Amino acid sequence: MSAVETPERIGHTGAGTTNAGLDIYGSIYSRTMTNKNVRIKDRKLRANVKRTDQRYKDAIRAAKSTELLLQEDAGFLEAEGMEKTYKFTQDELLKHVDVTTAHKGFELKLEHFGPYEIDYMRNGRKLLLGGRKGHVAAFDFREGTLDTELHVNETIRDVKYLHNDQYFAIAQKKYVYIYDKSGTEIHCLKKHIEVTNMEFLPYHFLLATVGNAGWLKYQDVSTGESVCEFRTKMGPTTSMTLNPYNAIIHLGHTNGTVSLWAPSTSTALVRILSHKGPVRAISVDRGGRYMATAGADCQLKIWDVRMYKEVHAYYTPTPPTSLDISDRGLLAVSWGPHVTIWKDAFRTKQKSPYMTHLSPGSTVNDVRFCPFDDLLGFGHDEGFTSLIVPGAGEPNFDALEINPYETLQQRREAEVHGLLNKLKPEMIALDPNFIGNVDPRAPDERKQALVLETTGETDKKINDADAKLQPKAKMRGKNSALRRYLRKKSKNVIDERKLRVEAALEREKGMRQNNLKRRKGLPVEERKLGPALARFGKSK
Amino acid sequence: MKVKTLSRSSDVYLPARNCEVSRLPRNLDPELHPFERAREYTRALNATKLERVFAAPFVGQLGNGHIDGVYCIAKHTRRLNSAASGSGDGVIKYWDLSSREEVESFTAHRGIVKGLAVTLDGNLLSCGMDNTVKLWDVMNTDHSGGPSKTFLGSSGFTGIDHHRSNPVFVTSSNAVQLWDENRSKPTADLSWGADNVNTVKFNQTEQSIVASTGSDRSIVIHDIRSKAPVQKLVTLMRTNAVCWNPIEAFNFAAANEDHNVYLYDMRNLTRSLNVYKDHVSAVMDVDFSPTGQELVTGSYDKTLRIYRVNEGHSRDIYHTKRMQRIFCVRFTMDTKYIMSGSDEGNVRLWRADAASRSNVKSARERSKLEYDAALKERYKNMPEIRRISRHRHLPKPIKTASETKRIELASIKRKEDNMRRRSKKGTMPYAKEREKQIIGVAIREAENKG
Numbered sequence: 001m002s003a004v005e006t007p008e009r010i011g012h013t014g015a016g017t018t019n020a021g022l023d024i025y026g027s028i029y030s031r032t033m034t035n036k037n038v039r040i041k042d043r044k045l046r047a048n049v050k051r052t053d054q055r056y057k058d059a060i061r062a063a064k065s066t067e068l069l070l071q072e073d074a075g076f077l078e079a080e081g082m083e084k085t086y087k088f089t090q091d092e093l094l095k096h097v098d099v100t101t102a103h104k105g106f107e108l109k110l111e112h113f114g115p116y117e118i119d120y121m122r123n124g125r126k127l128l129l130g131g132r133k134g135h136v137a138a139f140d141f142r143e144g145t146l147d148t149e150l151h152v153n154e155t156i157r158d159v160k161y162l163h164n165d166q167y168f169a170i171a172q173k174k175y176v177y178i179y180d181k182s183g184t185e186i187h188c189l190k191k192h193i194e195v196t197n198m199e200f201l202p203y204h205f206l207l208a209t210v211g212n213a214g215w216l217k218y219q220d221v222s223t224g225e226s227v228c229e230f231r232t233k234m235g236p237t238t239s240m241t242l243n244p245y246n247a248i249i250h251l252g253h254t255n256g257t258v259s260l261w262a263p264s265t266s267t268a269l270v271r272i273l274s275h276k277g278p279v280r281a282i283s284v285d286r287g288g289r290y291m292a293t294a295g296a297d298c299q300l301k302i303w304d305v306r307m308y309k310e311v312h313a314y315y316t317p318t319p320p321t322s323l324d325i326s327d328r329g330l331l332a333v334s335w336g337p338h339v340t341i342w343k344d345a346f347r348t349k350q351k352s353p354y355m356t357h358l359s360p361g362s363t364v365n366d367v368r369f370c371p372f373d374d375l376l377g378f379g380h381d382e383g384f385t386s387l388i389v390p391g392a393g394e395p396n397f398d399a400l401e402i403n404p405y406e407t408l409q410q411r412r413e414a415e416v417h418g419l420l421n422k423l424k425p426e427m428i429a430l431d432p433n434f435i436g437n438v439d440p441r442a443p444d445e446r447k448q449a450l451v452l453e454t455t456g457e458t459d460k461k462i463n464d465a466d467a468k469l470q471p472k473a474k475m476r477g478k479n480s481a482l483r484r485y486l487r488k489k490s491k492n493v494i495d496e497r498k499l500r501v502e503a504a505l506e507r508e509k510g511m512r513q514n515n516l517k518r519r520k521g522l523p524v525e526e527r528k529l530g531p532a533l534a535r536f537g538k539s540k
Numbered sequence: 541m542k543v544k545t546l547s548r549s550s551d552v553y554l555p556a557r558n559c560e561v562s563r564l565p566r567n568l569d570p571e572l573h574p575f576e577r578a579r580e581y582t583r584a585l586n587a588t589k590l591e592r593v594f595a596a597p598f599v600g601q602l603g604n605g606h607i608d609g610v611y612c613i614a615k616h617t618r619r620l621n622s623a624a625s626g627s628g629d630g631v632i633k634y635w636d637l638s639s640r641e642e643v644e645s646f647t648a649h650r651g652i653v654k655g656l657a658v659t660l661d662g663n664l665l666s667c668g669m670d671n672t673v674k675l676w677d678v679m680n681t682d683h684s685g686g687p688s689k690t691f692l693g694s695s696g697f698t699g700i701d702h703h704r705s706n707p708v709f710v711t712s713s714n715a716v717q718l719w720d721e722n723r724s725k726p727t728a729d730l731s732w733g734a735d736n737v738n739t740v741k742f743n744q745t746e747q748s749i750v751a752s753t754g755s756d757r758s759i760v761i762h763d764i765r766s767k768a769p770v771q772k773l774v775t776l777m778r779t780n781a782v783c784w785n786p787i788e789a790f791n792f793a794a795a796n797e798d799h800n801v802y803l804y805d806m807r808n809l810t811r812s813l814n815v816y817k818d819h820v821s822a823v824m825d826v827d828f829s830p831t832g833q834e835l836v837t838g839s840y841d842k843t844l845r846i847y848r849v850n851e852g853h854s855r856d857i858y859h860t861k862r863m864q865r866i867f868c869v870r871f872t873m874d875t876k877y878i879m880s881g882s883d884e885g886n887v888r889l890w891r892a893d894a895a896s897r898s899n900v901k902s903a904r905e906r907s908k909l910e911y912d913a914a915l916k917e918r919y920k921n922m923p924e925i926r927r928i929s930r931h932r933h934l935p936k937p938i939k940t941a942s943e944t945k946r947i948e949l950a951s952i953k954r955k956e957d958n959m960r961r962r963s964k965k966g967t968m969p970y971a972k973e974r975e976k977q978i979i980g981v982a983i984r985e986a987e988n989k990g
Contacts, residue, residue, distance in 0.1 A: 028570060063568045070567060071552075078542040088541060096543040203575055245574055287571045374545040390545045398572045399564035405553040407562060420586060423578045433577040436922065495961070 029063040031056060074328060075374045075390035086356045093388050101388060104142065104375055108384040115365035116379030121161045122202060123404040124371035128168050129384055130159035136170060148183030160198045162221055163418060164411060169207060171195035176209060191226055192217055197240035201247045204423045208249050210237040218263050218425065227425050228263050238278045245288020246432040252279025258293055263425035272308055274301055281323035290346040292331055294320040300333055302346055312349045326369035327394035332376055334364035339378055341389055357387055372397050372404050471504045473511035482508060584919040587912035588928045595894035597858050602635045602887040603642035610881030613868045614656035620873055624664055625887045626653025632666055634678050640889060646683040648674055655700035657709060667711055669696035691724060699739040704747045712737035716752050718764055730762040732769040741782050745789035753779040759794055761806050773809040774979045781825045787832030795823035798977065801837050809981045812974045816847045818854045820941040825868045829875045836878050838866030841938060844880050857932050858890050
């Protein structure tokens with residue numbers, strides 16, 4: 001069963017054939033075009049829309065033609081004859097690759113300081129290691145240069161690089177600390193208590209943390225203000241991931257649910273019941289289409305995140321510890337001392353994995369793909385290992401977004417531009433491109449929603465004139481609101497509202513008469529039946 | 541097995557020398573560029589805010605100004621650098637716009653200088669209430685001998701304009717008269733019965749057409765080939781000034797006493813093409829930009845407004861505490877600056893686009909400015925951006941006057957709506973905004989020969 005139809009990408013895993021003709025609607029560069037069936041009456045608007053459509057088509061054509069300039073090709077590992085790709089070990093692989101790549105597949109034996117959490121920098125240049133017993137190291141693993149190595153003398157639960165290698169955050173025993181590149185402690189975030197997982201939203205400059213208390217807290221690291229805090233009300237969270245497509249935080253809980261959070265709402269946007277036990281690991285692919293969740297019930301489920309439907313179910317022999325999805329859609333899952341990598345696991349159900357690895361004697365703790373490179377790094381009980389995984393990394397980067405080869409000047413400029421174009425937390429929503437779309441709701445519905453947002457409750461005194469003109473049966477005397485309205489408004493004007501009010505007045509008269517009869521004990525004429533149904537009425 | 545891994549070599553991506561620029565490979569895959577709407581919107585918001593930060597439209601005043609109020613300005617249509625202004629005490633000053641200095645100053649008339657025009661070879665024609673039209677040679681700075689030529693009329697002249705290519709000019713007094721530069725008497729009388737004609741304007745593109753405004757609330761179109769008026773349009777209130785659109789030869793803008801500017805097509809004067817509202821007092825002068833896409837108006841309410849031709853409300857407003865009633869405005873011929881002459885005797889130079897600067901820009905700067913302009917155009921309807929880009933500081937009297945005007949117009953509309961609800965459907969039609977001010981149009985019958 002193939003899942004959501006995704007347009008063909010150049011060099012993507014799976015069928016790699018390029019179309020001879022340009023498919024305007026299916027291309028990855030396409031946007032929503034106007035509906036051809038709707039005929040616009042206004043001449044100028046019609047001409048404008050036609051012009052915009054033509055510009056879009058030209059833009060798609062031009063974007064497609066830039067694919068010629070892409071220099072690198074993705075890696076691959078193919079088995080010949082009777083061989084299986086998952087049988088190949090790293091040692092055999094290292095013999096077949098060039099020297100620079102072989103150097104990138106290494107192992108660090110750090111036995112004393114507990115299982116290691118790892119994080120790669122956004123452009124895949126540097127690596128941050130944090131051992132459970134308090135050892136932190138930040139280094140460039142290609143050059144072999146060490147940025148900093150320190151001991152914090154406390155339990156470390158998670159490590160995260162911020163927007164570049166200049167700052168990193170460490171979730172220590174009680175609080176979260178932010179360190180400089182050289183290891184100087186800069187900030188202690190006292191609001192974030194007993195944090196177990198952290199995620200950094202790079203375009204919003206937000207650090208999101210969850211802890212044992214079950215609070216999700218967002219902190220703006222550029223201005224230092226705390227944006228919002230939410231109670232998940234589901235106990236300590238077991239896993240957390242960031243959806244890079246729309247900056248939504250996915251949390252996995254002990255009761256098997258995955259909840260989606262944004263800073264704009266104080267409750268979860270979506271809750272998906274996914275596993276029979278705690279959700280041990282979650283990961284979302286780069287395009288925001290597929291989510292992989294791994295639970296303590298040894299199930300590994302693939303979900304279509306846009307439709308919230310389960311697509312495939314894989315399994316791990318023992319409960320998994322960590323998950324990651326690479327740039328090009330490779331899925332790595334760690335269970336016990338093993339790491340298994342699945343290729344093209346989302347669209348079709350794969351029968352066998354792509355690669356496997358065993359690190360004997362040590363449980364794998366944290367698995368991460370290196371961005372823009374064919375590497376998989378994992379932290380385990382006895383240190384850190386880096387594996388060569390052909391075809392994992394995105395071959396062609398965009399230097400104006402994330403540049404693995406950035407110079408000092410470019411890093412500074414990128415930081416300034418990023419801060420200038422920092423997105424507001426209110427812009428985070430399930431559909432990231434909702435900005436600029438016309439709100440199709442009716443005006444009073446929108447006003448209600450706005451009041452609900454700002455005051456947290458619906459305003460009972462919303463000025464709807466019609467709401468006041470409802471028939472009320474409890475009215476004594478002749479001064480009902482309806483009669484007052486009719487008296488005030490001029491007699492020779494008849495409009496819709498007046499007709500409605502007159503009908504409501506008739507009904508009110510009827511209701512008052514019935515009330516009077518009930519109080520006096522007289523029989524009340526409940527319903528008027530037509531002549532055909534008269535025989536079914538109460539017999540006198 | 542077949543293996544290939546990604547291996548990028550740094551000598552491809554990093555420059556060999558420190559002084560070289562490094563490569564910037566691009567990949568336009570949308571997955572590498574998330575949040576495109578949000579980022580574009582943020583950039584548009586920043587661009588709008590920066591535009592307001594850099595909006596400094598006032599450049600300076602020309603020289604030290606006049607002693608009496610400035611009532612007319614003339615610009616040379618083929619030379620960027622020169623302009624002349626005439627004031628209420630009869631003095632004409634000739635300016636060098638790039639240095640904002642006075643080149644020459646001389647007393648031209650006894651009484652107010654009512655109109656100024658530039659001839660083909662750059663000389664200045666001035667007319668005043670002392671029944672004379674004088675031709676001045678501006679190359680020669682010594683004006684003690686008086687003008688090069690004097691044309692005598694029968695009554696005080698109120699306006700003057702020169703033909704684009706022929707040595708003829710037209711004046712307005714109690715009649716519209718066509719003169720030849722080499723003759724001392726007018727060659728033709730083009731009037732259509734007005735007591736007093738206030739302004740005349742030659743069409744610079746369709747060169748034989750003249751528009752004139754009279755004190756009987758009329759606008760008359762004349763043709764000098766037939767030496768007769770062609771059409772007359774009578775409106776509710778008097779038109780103070782007209783200006784022909786330099787690109788669309790048949791359209792002209794008329795600045796009216798009823799605070800509006802109307803755009804008319806001379807081929808069909810029964811309706812106006814557009815109404816430009818926003819002023820709170822009589823509009824005294826109007827001028828088109830040489831591109832024909834914008835027009836500037838100066839009003840009795842001490843403000844200058846710039847409108848886009850296809851919109852109905854102003855895109856910008858300029859005012860200063862020291863600038864009193866504006867009587868004349870002109871766009872400079874490079875479309876970048878606006879000159880305004882006002883009651884307190886100063887001629888001021890303003891930028892047409894408040895946030896732009898006139899320095900030479902590098903290609904990067906230019907493309908960034910174009911990108912910003914495109915972003916602002918795309919997101920101009922978003923509430924935050926609209927609020928910031930429309931925000932202008934208004935002087936208190938203007939603000940209260942426009943508020944009062946709005947309330948009064950709303951109450952008139954409400955009363956009209958109530959009356960329409962009470963009356964039979966169809967008996968009270970809606971008055972068309974573009975035709976409301978027109979009382980009537982008359983077309984002159986061709987006179988039979990013989």
